[in-house]
Each structure stands twice: as structure tokens, then as C-alpha cells.
Amino acid sequence: MSLPHALLTSLLERPSSGLELANRFDKSIGFFWNASHQQIYRELARLEQSKWVVSSPVEDGRGRKRIYRVLPAGKRALQRWIEEVSDPRPLRDEMMVRLRAEAVVGPTKLGRELERRVALHHQKLATYRAIEARDFTGKTASRSEQLQHLVLRTGILHETMYIEVTLAALAILEGEPHRARRGRPGHSLRAASRR
Amino acid sequence: MSLPHALLTSLLERPSSGLELANRFDKSIGFFWNASHQQIYRELARLEQSKWVVSSPVEDGRGRKRIYRVLPAGKRALQRWIEEVSDPRPLRDEMMVRLRAEAVVGPTKLGRELERRVALHHQKLATYRAIEARDFTGKTASRSEQLQHLVLRTGILHETMYIEVTLAALAILEGEPHRARRGRPGHSLRAASRR
DNA sequence: ACAACCATGTAAGTAGTTACATGATTTA
DNA sequence: TAAATCATGTAACTACTTACATGGTTGT
Numbered sequence: 313m314s315l316p317h318a319l320l321t322s323l324l325e326r327p328s329s330g331l332e333l334a335n336r337f338d339k340s341i342g343f344f345w346n347a348s349h350q351q352i353y354r355e356l357a358r359l360e361q362s363k364w365v366v367s368s369p370v371e372d373g374r375g376r377k378r379i380y381r382v383l384p385a386g387k388r389a390l391q392r393w394i395e396e397v398s399d400p401r402p403l404r405d406e407m408m409v410r411l412r413a414e415a416v417v418g419p420t421k422l423g424r425e426l427e428r429r430v431a432l433h434h435q436k437l438a439t440y441r442a443i444e445a446r447d448f449t450g451k452t453a454s455r456s457e458q459l460q461h462l463v464l465r466t467g468i469l470h471e472t473m474y475i476e477v478t479l480a481a482l483a484i485l486e487g488e489p490h491r492a493r494r495g496r497p498g499h500s501l502r503a504a505s506r507r
Numbered sequence: 508m509s510l511p512h513a514l515l516t517s518l519l520e521r522p523s524s525g526l527e528l529a530n531r532f533d534k535s536i537g538f539f540w541n542a543s544h545q546q547i548y549r550e551l552a553r554l555e556q557s558k559w560v561v562s563s564p565v566e567d568g569r570g571r572k573r574i575y576r577v578l579p580a581g582k583r584a585l586q587r588w589i590e591e592v593s594d595p596r597p598l599r600d601e602m603m604v605r606l607r608a609e610a611v612v613g614p615t616k617l618g619r620e621l622e623r624r625v626a627l628h629h630q631k632l633a634t635y636r637a638i639e640a641r642d643f644t645g646k647t648a649s650r651s652e653q654l655q656h657l658v659l660r661t662g663i664l665h666e667t668m669y670i671e672v673t674l675a676a677l678a679i680l681e682g683e684p685h686r687a688r689r690g691r692p693g694h695s696l697r698a699a700s701r702r
Numbered sequence: 703a704c705a706a707c708c709a710t711g712t713a714a715g716t717a718g719t720t721a722c723a724t725g726a727t728t729t730a
Numbered sequence: 731t732a733a734a735t736c737a738t739g740t741a742a743c744t745a746c747t748t749a750c751a752t753g754g755t756t757g758t
Contacts, residue, residue: 314604315745321608331709344603351746353710375754377709387612394605394615400624401601403665408539408658409509410589413516415654417582420589429595458679459610463603466672470598473668477661484653510717526737546718548739570726572737 315355316364318345320382320390323365327381330356343440343467356380364389411481423485430478437471440464510550511559513540515577515585518560522576525551538635538662551575559584606676618680625673632666635659 318341322333333356334349336342347355359365364386367378382390407429414422448461513536517528528551529544531537542550554560559581562573577585602624609617643656 313745314599314601317608318604321604321611324611329709330711341604341607342597344598344600344607346597346599348747349709350711350748375709376711390608391612391615394608394612394617395620397620397623398601400627401599402537402541403539403662404509404541404596405539405661406509406593406596408661409513409516409536411654411658412536412539413512413585413589415651415658416516416519417586418589418651418654420586422589425590425592428592432595455679455682456610456613459606459613459676462672462675462679463606463610466600466603467598469668469672473664477657477664480657481654484650484657487650508717524737525739543719544737545720545739548737552739570737571739 314345315347315351316359317390317393318342318347319352319355319359320364320386323380323382324387324390327379329370329377329379331377333380339439339443344463359386362386407478414485419485423482426478426482426485430475430482433471433475433478437468437475440468440471444468509540510542510546511554512585512588513537513542514547514550514554515559515581518575518577519582519585522574524565524572524574526572528575534634534638539658554581557581602673609680614680618677621673621677621680625670625677628666628670628673632663632670635663635666639663 318337319333322328322336322341328336330353331349334347334352337347337352356365356367360367360380363383365380365382367380370377370379407426410422410425414420444461444464448457448464450457453461513532514528517523517531517536523531525548526544529542529547532542532547551560551562555562555575558578560575560577562575565572565574602621605617605620609615639656639659643652643659645652648656
């Protein structure tokens with residue numbers, strides 16, 4: 313149950329309305345825990361019931377926009393949640409199921425879809441790298457900035473890995489042996505955040 | 508909606524009962540799409556309604572065990588599904604939400620939980636490597652075997668990456684600068700499947 | 703006037719989880 | 731004969747998705 317805590321985190325950084333949160337989610341914490349506006353409104357209502365946040369209508373009268381901000385009890389709840397023991401969720405990767413199925417009932421035209429996905433992953437990668445270049449170039453980063461950078465780098469690593477795997481799958485589907493290119497660094501955590 | 512197709516794949520490899528599938532899921536295709544026995548029984552009933560599988564009671568009378576096998580229509584449906592266009596699901600990573608929250612309301616005792624998780628990921632990694640050593644050592648692999656091996660290697664890569672990220676997070680939490688060790692190959696697809 | 707966008711919601715459905723129920727067979 | 735395991739399910743619930751509804755504001 314991470315959504316309420318993702319919202320609390322985002323609201324602590326800046327008190328916002330539901331729609332502002334939904335938009336912000338599309339390009340930060342939402343990279344790792346996305347949510348639609350419907351989900352967000354519902355969850356905000358629950359958080360307010362629990363007295364973890366309060367909302368106030370926006371002054372300028374026009375419309376029914378409400379700004380939510382976190383109460384002390386909400387902040388404490390978030391801190392407790394961070395330390396909670398919980399097992400990692402099992403993976404859920406549809407493409408791996410497809411590859412496994414292809415191994416049994418193939419060959420199919422999976423290749424087309426794989427190529428489409430490589431392009432999508434490259435797009436996402438470009439987005440992440442742009443954020444990294446904009447927000448994390450300074451030399452001396454605070455603890456908080458280091459953590460945020462690590463989260464972003466994890467996204468970069470994930471996309472990089474995915475592209476690599478998909479290309480390997482394509483090579484197998486097309487019957488060519490997959491060769492690792494020479495002279496490239498592997499994607500360690502450091503290498504992955506280079507351009 | 509991958510579960511029915513994961514079941515079809517598994518049933519094509521070997522006709523089985525619900526419980527056999529549930530057990531098999533704990534150690535193969537289920538690494539990438541796990542399911543509880545309740546979910547599996549429900550899904551098998553649906554698959555039978557759709558005429559994609561049929562079940563027959565096991566001879567030896569004792570008990571109500573039923574063996575399911577895939578019908579031609581089921582196999583065709585699986586082949587069609589493999590080629591379907593579908594966007595990758597957005598990531599859902601609770602630990603990233605926690606790290607992001609720690610950056611805002613930390614410091615907390617997240618470190619303990621991170622250490623616990625590193626151990627869990629190492630366990631999983633060991634399991635994957637054991638399977639790799641047992642099933643994928645032969646030199647000349649068929650197309651099907653290559654695909655299955657790639658899926659397993661993706662699991663290995665994923666766990667490796669996760670351990671790396673978690674260690675980096677620990678280093679930040681403890682205030683030590685994170686250094687990449689020298690003389691290690693990065694975890695490219697090839698490097699990751701070495702012991 | 704009309705389109706586009708801001709802002710908040712309701713309704714209905716699916717997937718997945720958790721807890722419990724039931725009976726038969728095997729093992730100690 | 732008691733405990734463990736095999737085998738199949740039901741019930742209730744939560745999270746999430748998809749589609750639709752509503753009204754105000756801004757721009758052309």
C-alpha cells in the first residue's frame with residue numbers, strides 16, 4: 313500500500329491540489345508508483361478522513377479547487393511506514409511470459425512488438441537522462457539529493473537493462489547469435505548514469 | 508492479463524492439475540508471474556469455459572484431482588496473444604517510494620530493512636543460478652532453450668541490479684560515499700550470468 | 703459561440719490477496 | 731489415531747482500471 317505514502321511525500325514537498333499531484337506524478341515519484349487522477353482523489357479523501365492531511369478551498373472562488381497539506385500525524389505515519397518490514401513484491405513481467413510462451417509455441421511475429429518496446433524504453437531513458445542533467449549535476453549533493461539521484465539512476469538502470477534484454481531476445485528470434493559489443497563498459501550503477 | 512497465458516504455456520509443456528501448476532509456478536514461469544492456488548483454480552475454470560482447455564478426472568478414483576490439457580483453440584489463442592500490441596506496465600516499486608520518502612522525512616531506520624532485503628535478493632539469485640547451472644550448461648542450445656535461458660538471465664540481472672542499488676542506498680544512509688569496486692566487470696547481460 | 707483545458711468526481715468492472723472450508727490420503 | 735499433506739474450492743475484500751459525468755475558466 314504505497315500510494316498514500318507516495319502522496320504524503322509529494323505533499324510534504326509542496327502542498328497541492330489533486331490535479332497538481334496527478335500531473336506531478338507523471339514525472340517524478342510517479343515513475344515508480346503511478347496513479348490516475350481518480351485513484352488520487354479517492355486516496356486524498358481517505359487521507360483526510362484519517363486526519364493525516366487537511367484540505368482548504370482555494371481563495372479565488374472560481375471553481376472548487378482544494379489544496380491539501382500534511383498534518384503532523386501524517387508525517388509521523390510516513391516515518392513509521394518507511395521502517396516497516398515487508399517482502400518485495402514478486403515480479404510481474406508480461407514480456408517474460410511472452411518470451412516463455414514463444415519458446416513453446418513459436419515462432420511468431422513477436423519481433424515487431426519487441427522493436428516497438430525498445431523504442432518506448434529509449435524514450436523513457438531519454439526523459440530520465442534529461443532530468444538527471446537538469447537536477448543532478450552539482451558536485452556536492454546533500455544526503456537527500458543523493459537519495460533522490462539514486463532513485464532516478466535506478467530508473468535509468470532499469471530501462472537500460474530492459475533494452476539490453478529486448479535486443480538479446482530479438483537476436484535469438486532472428487537466429488543470429490547475440491554478441492556483446494567490445495569496448496563498452498557494462499552498465500554498473502556508475503556507468504548507467506553516463507550519457 | 509497474462510495469467511491465463513502463463514497457464515496455457517505451462518500446460519502445453521505438461522498437462523497438470525491445479526495444484527501441480529501452483530507448485531510448478533513457484534519455480535519457473537512463476538518467477539515472472541506468480542499466482543496463488545486460488546487464482547489458478549479460478550482461472551482454470553474460466554479457461555475451460557472458453558473451451559481453451561479440458562479437464563478429466565484422474566483414474567485412481569481417490570480424491571477429486573483433475574488433469575487439464577490445452578485444446579487446439581487454446582494454443583491458437585496463445586499464439587495470437589504473443590503478437591498482441593501492448594504497452595509495458597508502469598513500474599511499481601515500493602522501495603523506491605520509501606527511499607524518496609526517506610529523502611524528505613528522514614533519517615529513519617530504513618537501513619535495517621534494506622539489509623534484510625539484500626539477503627532476500629541474494630537468496631533468489633542463488634536459486635536462479637542453481638537452475639542455470641542445472642539446465643543451461645550445454646553448448647549448443649536450440650532456439651527454444653536460448654529463449655528460456657534469456658528469461659532466466661533476465662531474472663539474474665534483475666536481482667543483481669537490485670542488490671547493487673540497495674547497497675548504494677545503504678552507503679548513502681550511512682553517510683559513506685559509494686564507490687564502485689575496481690576490477691569487477693559491470694553486469695552486462697553476459698557478465699550477469701557468470702558465477 | 704466553441705474548443706480546450708482545469709478540476710473534481712461517480713460507476714462498474716477486473717485482478718489479486720487473505721482468510722477460511724472441506725474432505726481424502728499418507729505418514730508417524 | 732493424530733498430524734501432515736494433497737487437492738479443490740468459497741467468500742470477502744482491496745487496489746487498480748476504464749469509462750463516463752459535470753461544471754467552471756480561458757483562449758480564439
